[in-house]
Each structure stands twice: as C-alpha cells, then as structure tokens.
Amino acid sequence: MTHASPSPSGNDRNTLSAYTTLRLGGPARELVEVGSSEEAVEVLRAAQGPTLVLAGGSNVVIGDGGFDGTVVVLRGGGIEVVDRKKRVRVQAGQNWDEFVAWTVEHERAGVECLSGIPGSVGATPIQNVGAYGQEVAQTIESVRVWDRQTNEIRDWTPEECRFGYRQSAFKHNDRYFVMSVDFLLREMGPLSKPIAYAELAKRLNANVGTSALLTEVREAVIELRRSKGMVLDEADHDSWSAGSFFTNPVMGAHVFHELTEKAGGEPPHWGTSDGQVKVSAAWLIGAAGFEKGYRRGNVSLSTKHTLALTNRGGATAAELLALAAEVADKVEHDFGIRLHPEPVMVNAALEPEVRAERLAKRAGLTTDEILAATQEAREEHMRSIQETLGAQEDRLREDNN
Helix, strand or coil, X not given: CEEEXXXXXXXXXXXXXXXXXXXXXXXXXXXXXXXXXXXXXHHHHHCCCCEEEECCCXXXXXXXXXXXXXXXXXXXXXXXXXXXCCEEEEECCCEXXXXXHHHHHCCCECCHHHCCCCCEHHHHHHHCCEECCEEHHHCEEEEEEEECCCCXXXXXXXXXXXXXXXXXXXXXXXXXXXXXXXXXXXXXXXXXXXXXXXXXXXXXXCCCCCCCEHHHHHHHHHHHHHHCCCCCCCCCHHHCXXXXXXXXXXXXXXXXXXXXXXXXXXXXXXXXXXXXXEECXXXXXXXXXXXXXXXXXXXXXXXXXXXXXXXXXXXXXXXXXXXXXXXXXXXXXXXXXXXXXXXXXXCCCCHHHHHHHHHHHHHCCCHHHHHCCCHHHHHHHHHHHHHHHHHHHHHHHXXXX
C-alpha cells in the first residue's frame, strides 16, 4: 500500500490525469495505491471525507478541479475457478481484457465479444459493460460488494444488481464497492456463443446466430475496435478517450415514430427486450452535422468514430465537456432526443446534468429519472418538481414560525 499527498503545484502523481485513459483530471487531496480489494476496503473504512476508487480509469471523466478526498487506485487481480459449476471468481482489480484472453484460452464462452475493452473487472458490473451483442449481465452469477453504510460484505444476485442498458444498482451510487465478480461461463469447446451482432458476423464471414472459434471471435472484435480507435494505443490520440461517450438512446414506439419523421427515414435501431427501441447515438451525431474528427481546441470527435470524444493533447476536462454539450445540444435541437453520457462523471457534468443532479438531490430522485424525457418534457418536469419543493419549503417555514 502506497500513499501520496499533493504538492503545492499539483504536478505530481496525485494528478488524476495519470490514471485515466482520457488523460484528464485535476489533483486528488490524497491518493493511495492498493494491491487487493481487501486493502481497498481497509483504506475506504479509514478515510475521512469523500472517497473515489479507480482501477483502469477507462470509463470516467474527472473534472479539472480533481477530487477533494481520498482516491484509492486498485491494482492487482486474480482469476480462480471456485466450484464444480465452473464458476470463475475474478478480483475487481484484474485487467478486463487479460481476463477475456484467459476465458478464450480455457475455452469458456460468454465474454469473447467483449475483447479489447480497457479497464478492470470491477468496473464491468457497474456499467453493465457490453459490445458486439454481449453484456456482462448475461454471464454474471454474483457480485461481491462492500456496503459503506452497513460495513457488510455480501454477494449480490443479478436481480439485486438491477442490470439494465449500461446501468446497474451501483452506478451513480458510491455507497457500494465491488470487490470481485463471479462469472458462469459455458464450456463449449473451442466455439463461441452464437454471434448476435451483424457487423461482427460479417467480419467473421458467418451468419448471425451461428458460432465461430473463440480465438477468431476475439481477433475479429479487437480488429473492429482498433479500426474505431477503441483499443488503447499511446501513439493514437483517437484512443485517448473514455470509449463511447454517449449511450444509445432508448425510447418508446411513439417517440421513435416522431424521430423517424424528423430524420426523414428510420435511423439504425434495435428492439429491446421490454418492447422499446434503441437508436444509434453515432448516427444521430452524424445526422446532426458532426463529422469524424470535428475539433474544438484540444479536443475532437475521434477521426475513426463519432461516438468517442478524444484528447488531442494538452486538453482540459472543461474543453471536453464543452464539446460534449455542443454535440448533445445540437442532437436535441434537431431531433428532440437528449444524449446522455456513458462514463462516470466525477466533479464533471454537462449543464443540463448539473441542474438535474442538484434538483435530484433535493427531491430524493435519481438524475436519470429527471433526464429521461425530451427537453420540453424534462423542463416541465423540473419546473413541477421545483414548484413542489418550493411549496413544501414555504409550508415548513410557516410551521417553524
């Protein structure tokens, strides 16, 4: 376990830009590197004030002001087959792609389409990480969690985790710390699970619904990700990103019909298990007039993929957020659909998210509940909440008088 405190200049290893794939983020008040989840829990228990856990730093945006608290950087990992059911227990600090490579080598299917994704295993249930037709929720059997409030450690079922599209019970909630994840992976010999994503099937010269060799699926996925700047490469500024910056918006049939009319045709979309429609955020960004490589100062959309916002060198988080807001505002103006950031935001937010977060805290709601509607409906909803809160506060003042 190693500790560090910021120097007056802030130009030391406490600067959090050194711990994120975006290479952005101000200083931490205190930074501690640990080698296991158990050590992390010890530090978190003893910490005074706010805490933040980082591992791969691949799906987070940290503001230029940094973090006025204790940042725990989780290193180390471990992979263990734990019982006859062939459950595989993976420590939170384990590098995710190294784990995927292990599953392919040991012929265990279920996460091969998630090859090449940067970050740690502990982050995957938080975001319900997914790509090319697979999500971690499909193979997670349990998540070992430390509860900061109760000081208890226990295993959560998938139902308790409340997995959704890039969502879980852990996201936007720092009460819980993921210590390890148990996966139940199918032993199918050298074959993958059936391919569910058309682009991947095409790369493999296969049909959707058929299987391929695990090694070939992994290679094809990494090739696809590299072609989009989604494989970490120090020399490639397109990979200086947090991956996909916006989630694909999910909407009901009526909203999708309105979008189709505004767009002059159906955008790329997919049906969801609950009967809604998921629309390509990358398509919406392009249709709103943004091209690959669109640049503002030291930040730009990736030259390979419009969904990634990148640091071209010397950028600030403020620059990145301004570009993100510009893109989201234009998409909302043109199509009435608000794009929401996928990365975890630490002292960083787009302006509507800032307002919604403040209001959510006062009203006992989640930010996502307020941001779920289109701009007009959201503004009306926020005004309604504001009026209700104002009336409650007026009554409280009258009672106190």
